[in-house]
Amino acid sequence: MSEPKQTGPEVAFNVVGDQIADDREQMLDFRIDEDLAKVATPRSDHVIVARVEDLFRWAQLSSIWPMTFGLACCAIEMMSAAGTRYDMDRFGAGAMRGTPRQADLMIVSGTVTAKMATRIKRLYDQMPDPKWVIAMGSCAIGGGPYFKYGYHVVKGVDMMVPVDVYVPGCPPRPEVLLDGLMRLQDKIRGKRGKWRKPKWVDEYINTIPR
């Protein structure tokens, strides 16, 4: 019985390599800044000139390590975002760490109770600089449904720790969390911007009976 003909590993490698070369243009979207994009080419013997600060920022935003840290139902969506279907690892944020000392992003996913708030503060203090915080869901943003009668709920985790990105929703879908992650990457990259509230938001809020 003759051996089946096997394709060598280099064939597969070449296919992947070609695809990488083809995708190189799109990968430049993930660039450090405009000047760098002009000099960055697929050739490896070229020299990239950039500010060290920008290079560090690029490294930081490309490998955000979140802390494995879930408080309530939002944590289910966060797990879903980290799972195979949404795959947060595509954006370099898939390395969930079990300890705050190895993490640089805290996703506060859920209701912050008075009992938990002291622990959140402690965990935040244990994280090494630079560190970022995403407030995920209505509860972490401002108390959410527990605002009126929640004697045990902190009305927003920003009363305890500084928050970089607010991700609204109750709970937010994984896509929204991924969007929040990209807004955080924008922030690390140095883009500044203010979200402008559309006019219809206030008009809509005024129609809600109290």
Next chain:
Amino acid sequence: MTEQEIYQRLQARFDDSILGFESDIPQPVVSCTPEAVGDIAKYLRDDPALSFDRLLCLSGVDYEGLDEKGKGKHREINRYEEDGTVNPVEDPGTGDLAVVYHLESFKHHHRLCLSVRVPRETPKIASVGHVWITAQYGERETYDFFGIEFEGNPDLRRLFLPEDWVGWPLRKDYEMPVRYNDVPLEGLGLAVRDEQ
């Protein structure tokens, strides 16, 4: 055995301790005095004709605003205002507190609801933790939220709230806390505050 028969059987055994029977509601309720709860619980479990071998639920009730028969208007509970402030509570409550036991028998497939009222000033009641082990946690929870003391419970501490928490949150006259140690509990989140 129907609830009516269970009530008659209990009344024959614990004459004065059984206070009443309310049957015109979906789940009929037998009420008794707080002193006799331990004996009644043991009898309910051990009597072969009753054999209530499972405690489904142990919960607390605040009858503030309601009269002896449970009629009247519920007092509105305190809350945080829209700007995040707290209103002080002027009048403390005077209504009774109550502990409600929901029992079930796997053997006979019947159920019973036992209600025990305790005065608000001295909310003390005998523990049934030695009759149904489950009750020990239910009693801790009820103690946590209503401040009802179960005498004889081996480990009566707060269950959900921190151990240094002040007050009994599910009582109608509970005043919403401004802060807990270093944690602010009133006010708007900073994001909301910036926007205004």
